[in-house]
Amino acid sequence: MRDCDTLLIVGSNFPYSQFLPKYGAARAVQIDIDGSAIGMRYPTELNIVADAAPTLDMLIPLLQQKHDHSWRDTVEQNVSDWWETLERQSMLSAKSANPMRIVWELSQRLPDNAIVTADSGSSTNWYARCLRFTEGVRGSVSGTLATMGCAVPYAIGAKFAHPERPAIALVGDGAMQMNGMAELLTIRRFSGQWKDPRLIVCVFHNNDLNQVTWELRAMGGAPKFEPSQSLPDVSYADVANAMGIPGIVVERDDDIGPAWDRALAADGPTVLDMRCDPEMPPIPPHATYEQIKELTTAILKGDPEALHVMYQGAKTKAQEFIPHRR
Numbered sequence: 001m002r003d004c005d006t007l008l009i010v011g012s013n014f015p016y017s018q019f020l021p022k023y024g025a026a027r028a029v030q031i032d033i034d035g036s037a038i039g040m041r042y043p044t045e046l047n048i049v050a051d052a053a054p055t056l057d058m059l060i061p062l063l064q065q066k067h068d069h070s071w072r073d074t075v076e077q078n079v080s081d082w083w084e085t086l087e088r089q090s091m092l093s094a095k096s097a098n099p100m101r102i103v104w105e106l107s108q109r110l111p112d113n114a115i116v117t118a119d120s121g122s123s124t125n126w127y128a129r130c131l132r133f134t135e136g137v138r139g140s141v142s143g144t145l146a147t148m149g150c151a152v153p154y155a156i157g158a159k160f161a162h163p164e165r166p167a168i169a170l171v172g173d174g175a176m177q178m179n180g181m182a183e184l185l186t187i188r189r190f191s192g193q194w195k196d197p198r199l200i201v202c203v204f205h206n207n208d209l210n211q212v213t214w215e216l217r218a219m220g221g222a223p224k225f226e227p228s229q230s231l232p233d234v235s236y237a238d239v240a241n242a243m244g245i246p247g248i249v250v251e252r253d254d255d256i257g258p259a260w261d262r263a264l265a266a267d268g269p270t271v272l273d274m275r276c277d278p279e280m281p282p283i284p285p286h287a288t289y290e291q292i293k294e295l296t297t298a299i300l301k302g303d304p305e306a307l308h309v310m311y312q313g314a315k316t317k318a319q320e321f322i323p324h325r326r
Contacts, residue, residue: 030044031048107130109257111137115165122172122282246270259272
């Protein structure tokens with residue numbers, strides 16, 4: 001999007017304006033049923049306050065087919081290269097399991113009619129990066145990515161709306177402790193009513209409020225503050241088992257794929273207790289100088305995991321410089 005000359009915004013309140021074109025670099029059209037969303041993220045020239053579906057049905061016949069595909073070819077090649085980079089990053093070793101690989105392995109097995117919900121936190125990063133949706137798959141996250149505790153209730157709601165489809169909740173352990181564990185009782189109570197009883201709760205178990213920890217490091221130049229960031233250790237598999245839902249513990253990368261296979265082949269709900277490395281860095285593909293400077297400052301101030309952060313960060317970033325298959 002940053003390099004386009006025309007930007008069409010359809011029903012989106014995309015909050016990360018740093019990934020949009022520079023103001024004035026692109027002409028922009030916005031379609032939204034909510035007039036208050038118009039022009040919120042980018043200066044738009046043509047604003048259409050209407051239902052997106054019929055509006056697009058009327059707009060598409062007016063478009064002219066372009067014969068120069070060079071810009072599109074560049075975008076498609078960049079996307080293909082980035083998937084290769086993500087695969088290499090996902091396959092890196094980590095302390096316990098690599099959280100990226102948790103979602104990468106799911107992506108290789110995702111049922112065509114699955115509904116995937118993600119919570120707010122670092123689990124959202126891996127959901128957004130590593131999960132490749134096919135045509136029939138649907139996903140749901142917190143609308144503004146700022147409300148913890150949504151993934152498990154969203155998955156339960158999905159099961160009542162579509163009892164014939166499998167639902168998968170990707171949830172951090174902070175959100176799981178907030179309300180996810182209590183909702184396991186709801187799942188156990190109603191799972192017998194669902195035509196497809198599979199509801200998989202995948203817990204990213206790292207004993208850390210991880211998204212805020214990385215925000216402190218990369219945006220505030222502050223080391224991890226353990227009194228507020230560290231979580232009590234809980235066996236989510238044991239809790240699930242006590243509530244009558246099978247729980248599976250995963251502590252090694254090579255066990256991630258088989259755990260997904262077991263959960264997807266089950267005849268009922270499953271909780272995956274994925275014990276993963278909190279220091280796997282969510283490095284953006286275009287890391288800014290300020291982000292690098294703040295992270296370095298945090299490490300120099302005595303981050304408790306400084307050496308491991310540096311090791312995992314260097315190893316992960318290096319994958320972007322390996323030549324791609326052509």
